[in-house]
Amino acid sequence: xxxxxxxxxxxxxxxxxxxxYLVLLLFALFYMLPLYVMLxxxxxxxxxxxxxxxxxxxxxxTVEPWTKAWNTAQIGVESTGLxxxxxxxxxxxxxxxxxxxxxxxxxxxxxxxxRFKYDTILFGLMLFACFIPFQMVLIPMATxxxxxxxxxxxxxxxxVHVVYGIxxxxxxxxxxxxxxxxxxxxxxxxxxxGFFQIFWRILLPSSGPITVVCVIWQxxxxxNDFLFGASFxxxxxxxxxxxxxxxxxxSTGVKEYNVHFAGAILAALPTLLVYIVAGRYFVRGLMAxxxxx
Amino acid sequence: xxxxxxxxxxxxxxAPEKDFRTKLQEWLPKLVLSxxxxxxxxxxxxxxxxxxxxxxxxSRILPFVGADGQPTYDLIxxxxxxKLFKLSHWEIALTNMAVFAGLYIVVCTAIGLxxxxxxxxxxxxxGMLRPLYLYPMALSFIVTGTAWKWFLDPGxxxxxxxxxxxxxxxxxxxxKNRDYAIYTVxxxxxxxxxxxxxxxxxxGLRGIDNEILKAAQMDxxxxxxxxxxxxxxxxxxAFLSAFVILSHLAIKTFDLVIAMTGGGPGRxxxxxxxxxxxxxxxxxxxxxxxxxxxxxxxxxxxIMIPYLYAELREKK
Numbered sequence: 279x280x281x282x283x284x285x286x287x288x289x290x291x292x293x294x295x296x297x298x299y300l301v302l303l304l305f306a307l308f309y310m311l312p313l314y315v316m317l318x319x320x321x322x323x324x325x326x327x328x329x330x331x332x333x334x335x336x337x338x339x340t341v342e343p344w345t346k347a348w349n350t351a352q353i354g355v356e357s358t359g360l361x362x363x364x365x366x367x368x369x370x371x372x373x374x375x376x377x378x379x380x381x382x383x384x385x386x387x388x389x390x391x392x393r394f395k396y397d398t399i400l401f402g403l404m405l406f407a408c409f410i411p412f413q414m415v416l417i418p419m420a421t422x423x424x425x426x427x428x429x430x431x432x433x434x435x436x437x438v439h440v441v442y443g444i445x446x447x448x449x450x451x452x453x454x455x456x457x458x459x460x461x462x463x464x465x466x467x468x469x470x471x472g473f474f475q476i477f478w479r480i481l482l483p484s485s486g487p488i489t490v491v492c493v494i495w496q497x498x499x500x501x502n503d504f505l506f507g508a509s510f511x512x513x514x515x516x517x518x519x520x521x522x523x524x525x526x527x528x529s530t531g532v533k534e535y536n537v538h539f540a541g542a543i544l545a546a547l548p549t550l551l552v553y554i555v556a557g558r559y560f561v562r563g564l565m566a567x568x569x570x571x
Numbered sequence: 572x573x574x575x576x577x578x579x580x581x582x583x584x585x586a587p588e589k590d591f592r593t594k595l596q597e598w599l600p601k602l603v604l605s606x607x608x609x610x611x612x613x614x615x616x617x618x619x620x621x622x623x624x625x626x627x628x629x630s631r632i633l634p635f636v637g638a639d640g641q642p643t644y645d646l647i648x649x650x651x652x653x654k655l656f657k658l659s660h661w662e663i664a665l666t667n668m669a670v671f672a673g674l675y676i677v678v679c680t681a682i683g684l685x686x687x688x689x690x691x692x693x694x695x696x697x698g699m700l701r702p703l704y705l706y707p708m709a710l711s712f713i714v715t716g717t718a719w720k721w722f723l724d725p726g727x728x729x730x731x732x733x734x735x736x737x738x739x740x741x742x743x744x745x746x747k748n749r750d751y752a753i754y755t756v757x758x759x760x761x762x763x764x765x766x767x768x769x770x771x772x773x774x775g776l777r778g779i780d781n782e783i784l785k786a787a788q789m790d791x792x793x794x795x796x797x798x799x800x801x802x803x804x805x806x807x808x809a810f811l812s813a814f815v816i817l818s819h820l821a822i823k824t825f826d827l828v829i830a831m832t833g834g835g836p837g838r839x840x841x842x843x844x845x846x847x848x849x850x851x852x853x854x855x856x857x858x859x860x861x862x863x864x865x866x867x868x869x870x871x872x873x874i875m876i877p878y879l880y881a882e883l884r885e886k887k
Contacts, residue, residue: 298689306703312718330735392600407615409875413847413864415618441614473599502711504826519713526717546714553709
């Protein structure tokens with residue numbers, strides 16, 4: 279991504295510019311709309327929503343929907359709130375992100391600095407694995423998790439996410455290390471440095487940015503996953519997304535929209551925070567995963 | 572390939588244990604790569620092979636081996652595929668996919684390109700707008716699906732809002748309407764990814780050489796012609812990437828439908844991904860479920876393999 283050119287060739291008149299700003303602002307409103315709806319309705323009593331006030335600011339402010347979504351809302355058959363499922367997601371995401379990132383870094387290192395015959399084909403096969411429709415692996419995965427005694431557990435989900443996350447993490451580190459001067463590696467080798475020494479002392483110290491990109495990407499993807507969570511996690515091991523869906527779709531009793539919205543924000547909070555803090559790296563990961571394979 | 576040789580000369584004369592170390596150093600890279608390769612080989616390609624095999628059997632439920640050690644299914648050739656394409660349920664899913672993917676790809680590309688071009692006009696506040704356009708990509712489809720589901724719900728959402736604002740005759744019940752529900756899914760999906768497409772086009776625009784544009788402008792080309800004749804044709808790689816990414820996202824769309832409509836009303840928003848899920852886990856029709864997954868894989872492979880091949884070859 280080049281820096282914005284200092285003198286653009288395109289010149290626009292005042293009327294055109296007003297129009298541009300108007301359209302851009304309208305789209306900004308469009309993108310903010312669902313977030314606004316979620317936020318504003320998560321802090322008002324249910325009666326205000328059903329009374330046609332979904333777009334208005336709350337007349338009575340209340341945090342009850344939040345505490346209810348977190349502590350006492352009925353998820354499935356139990357009224358535990360979303361809290362235990364939030365922790366399930368954390369317990370799933372942290373090891374899965376760590377393992378897939380470490381493997382990705384090592385793979386990227388081997389694939390760029392210790393090249394061998396057919397390495398590009400092998401990498402291509404790993405990369406393609408990121409794009410397959412995961413419906414293709416659901417049935418055998420359910421069987422294998424059962425055989426390993428991991429059916430319905432968080433450990434099982436960690437395994438699943440590591441396996442299907444390797445492709446992207448390898449892609450990031452491979453593309454990053456490809457630009458790293460191979461001469462340095464060769465020089466270290468002549469000085470007698472071994473495989474891991476070179477990785478540890480030479481490549482790793484300069485891998486900060488790409489590690490951030492990779493961790494953020496894996497974190498966002500794994501946290502937001504629904505298909506694997508819904509297919510493989512038993513009731514009390516379900517991740518946050520599955521629990522949120524259960525909360526919203528439950529057909530018993532009054533539909534507490536404000537609690538649903540509070541729950542939705544709780545489920546969105548971790549990835550949203552990461553985006554706010556390190557959005558630049560998130561976008562970099564997004565682009566690296568698409569524009570250049 | 573240059574780095575594969577470890578300096579061998581020095582070790583030749585030394586003790587055999589050092590020889591072992593050298594050999595280890597030579598094998599280490601492949602050794603380090605092998606766990607990942609093994610995982611991918613088993614969990615991706617092995618599983619793909621297994622699902623393809625399953626699609627030629629009449630298996631219905633797990634486990635595949637009965638108590639007597641005999642498999643609980645028979646090979647039945649292409650019967651599942653024949654059955655699949657006779658199911659009206661699958662036909663609906665395919666039709667919906669065509670409508671959804673077509674609109675989703677076209678609208679996302681159009682909005683993304685437009686926003687990118689607009690943002691590229693030295694807009695003040697670009698740094699504020701870009702993250703606003705892109706943040707939906709960081710959210711789960713279940714979260715945004717929930718927001719859209721209730722916002723579009725005629726009982727409490729848009730329709731109710733308009734009525735409470737005094738527009739008594741306003742109706743908007745698309746999400747509950749069999750003929751229109753699929754378009755509400757398109758709306759939510761476009762909302763989620765069009766900012767991403769914008770970023771792809773913006774990166775492309777920023778890569779275009781300004782000198783060419785200035786030269787063309789000296790020759791009297793209008794802004795419109797500059798874009799039509801010079802800039803947009805140069806964005807071809809961005810168009811291709813956008814198409815590939817969007818089409819693979821479209822085929823994999825699952826969570827959004829589950830959160831917004833659950834495939835309903837009726838089967839109005841059923842897509843191949845939700846079809847596969849309900850046939851496999853809901854109806855215990857594993858064979859049919861597997862064959863529908865194979866169709867999905869073939870569609871994605873037809874798009875992704877040539878793309879990845881071209882991208883990886885370029886790099887060499």
